[in-house]
Amino acid sequence: MSLNNLYTTILAPVISEKSNRVGELSNQYVFKVARSANKEQVKTAVEKLFKVNVENVSVLNVKGKTKSFRMKAGKRPDWKKAYVRIQADQMIDFNVKAE
Secondary structure, three states: OOHHHHHHHEEEEOOOHHHHHHHHHHOEEEEEEOOOOOHHHHHHHHHHHHOOOEEEEEEEEEOOOEEEEOOEEEEOOOEEEEEEEEOOOOOOOOOOOOO
């Protein structure tokens, strides 16, 4: 898997209260991933990008909310989320600066 494919598979970390709680309790991290990505692709991308050993990956589709703006109905896009569990002695630091 090329470096470009790794960056198109993992789009962004999800930072929320729930993702922080899951991370503290069970050493899991939550990522927004490409809609076409499967568990194996997510596992490979996380292991190569962050240099950690992945134990388990759970993937789910998030339905976009229906919203209205100035009396016009609209819909936010659907997206895919991945819960990634890594080994207990490892961690991912998102505050690392690129060189």
